[in-house]
Amino acid sequence: MQADLEELRITQKELENLSGLEVSEVFMGGAWRPSIIRNPKRLLSFLMTEVFTFGLILIFCLPIGLIVARSFGGLTGDASSAAQFLQVSFGVSVAIAFLWNLYMWQKGKSLKLLAHLLDEVDKHNEIIAAVDVIDELGAIKNSTISLIDRGEVLAALTATRESLVCALMTEKILRKHKRFIARRHELFSNIETSLVTLQHLRVTSQADEYGQLLNEALQIGMSVHQEMKQDI
Amino acid sequence: MKYFAVLITLLRDRTLFLEEIRQGIKIESKIVSLLISSSIFFAVYGAIIGANSSLPQVISSAVKLPALYLITLIICLPTLFFFDILFGSTLAFNQYAALILTTVSVISVLLFSFAPVTLFFLVSIRDYEFFLLLNIAIFALTGLIGVKLFYQGMQFVTEANYKTFKSREPLVKLDKTEDTPEDFVPVKDAIPVEDKSQKMRTKLLQFWLFLYALVGSQLGWTLRPFFGAPGEPFQLFRSEIESNFYQQVIRMIFTVLGFQ
Structure with missing residues (x-):
């Protein structure tokens, strides 16, 4: 990627600095990004995270449940008590996983504006990637592909980048002083x-x-x- | 997978990883990634050791082995955190969690790296006693390496914090409370307050590692069986609840010495 294009890209590190939250393709500040539904790769990553999280909850719930049930005499060693124990443990694990998702959803609701801005940043970065591809194609000898007015495109991208950065900073300030603003x-x-x-x-x-x-x-x-x- | 990328970063550049933990960079994502990746590695190794017995034992051990390491960590973490902050540590709870998880993750990776060896002996030699002994050796070796790395990691993080503290505020305080003429000793003899806390925290860390081993071994005993004794039907747990790991060890020593 050419240096001028590289400068226009909004990197993940920059995004985290501007928003003050951890941002990835699936998460934003400990909540799901709504765009995961639209992107198959992100959806897969989301589903994998769900599976791993449920597995992790099971890993904690089953042995702790085992120790507690044994201590209180709930497990006598026969098959029926073991089956009952497994049912209860699974039920508790499902309930914890559900509550965790509910929490993430609630948290995501308060970050709606940020989610929208992050999607716009993704689009901006995609355009830059497209310009880079055109540049690379144009660099091939005898190639007819090139941007008609690269300077104008870059100027437009610079303006987009600036407005996105401003929007992200504004969103951060609004989010930080949310309670204050709500009480205006x-x-x-x-x-x-x-x-x-x-x-x-x-x-x-x-x-x-x-x-x-x-x-x-x-x-x-x-x-x-x-x-x-x-x-x- | 991003979870494994975090673990690879830890393995490749541990100093950078520890420095990031010290500075509090992306702690939450580090904790989640290390939790998930180490659980998977432990589960794989657990499944292999359970394969010595039956399919239900495979599933049971795949859940029990990660639980053994992670629950021990949860049980012991508050002790380390509160004692350390009492002796002047400035790290947050999640930083301690991330630090201990690096140890657990290293142990899980080491165990996973032994998986082909264990699998080979499982397939080639159907000897329960030998398999048990082999795994005890592997668990001991990986545990020792993990604990050694954790000890070094904690020293690195707390010393780095101390250096930051030193550069911010030079410390020269005499190890006396009253102003008497004997207090005017050369500067090189003066013991900085922070040095004393550092020594205390090191002792505390050694004590904590002993506690961690104590809790871990007892929890391992409570969650038995991991291997599944040959010729016996699958058991989710062993029925004798009253015994403990240490009693069993003493009994075994007595048996070996011919007292029983």
Whole structure:
């Protein structure tokens, strides 16, 4: 890949820096990427992860279940108690796997915007890969294939890259301050209330002793200042 | 597969891998990858040792062997973490988990590398006692190498942390609490506080490794059988719950010495 194209690519490391989350083809910040359904390779990777995860849950659940069941006398050594134990252990494993998926789905819901942006980044990188292929084909002697205006294409890709980077940074900030932003109506009303209170305080403070002292101090300061100005 | 790529990175460049753990780079994905890849390797080796008996034993051992290593890790991990942070460690819980998983993964890979040898002896010599002995030797060897690498890894990570600490804030504190004239010793004799913590953590690590071996051997005993005794029907577990690994070892020694 030519250096100018390489610079335009948004790498995984850059994506992780910009989003502040671990990003891969299947995961984003510990949640599934919705694009796995559209891509067969990613779907396969997702299914493999599901199988491995269930296997891992079984590896933990079965022996722990065995130890617990033996300690509480649930396993007597006959076939029926063993079958019952296996059924319960499998049931618990399925339940844990289901809860894990539910958690991932819930987490993914809060990262919808990021998922969309990541898909756009994928498209951008695919275009760069396509331009690279055209470049390679064009490098062959007597080849008729070449980009008509490479400069313009690169300018367009640069603009896309910049807007994607901006969007990713904005999304990160919005995500970080999600709770704060969600409370904006409450915050605005709080600020308004505070302002009214302040105005009220200003009016009342003039009447009390503290306000009087403040006013006096201010007048002294002003007169000193005036005196000094006259002297100069 | 990305899971195996992480494991290959660990095997090829352990120093870089440990440095990444120390800096907290991609810890979650490392943990998941090491968990999955080591489980697969253990399961394969477990299936081979179970093949000495019957098909249900193959399945049973394929689940039990990864469980033995991973559950031991889960049981012992909080002890190491809390004791270490008590003595000044700055690493997070997931960093400790990743560090211990590197050991378990190395053991799993070593066991997997012995799989063809074990399989060869399984097929060529149908001798239960020899097969048992061979596997004990393999488990002991892989375990020792894994523990040695873990020990080195922990030393590397904590020392690297100490160096970072040193470069940030030079430490020269006398090993006395009161200001008496004897406290004014040459700088070379002064013991930095961090050095003392480091020594303490090393001792703690040695103690923890002993604890890990203790828990692992007892759990292995509880989860028996892994091999399946010849001529006996498949058993999901051995019925005698009251005995333990150490009693059995002492009994075996007595038997060998002719006291029983």
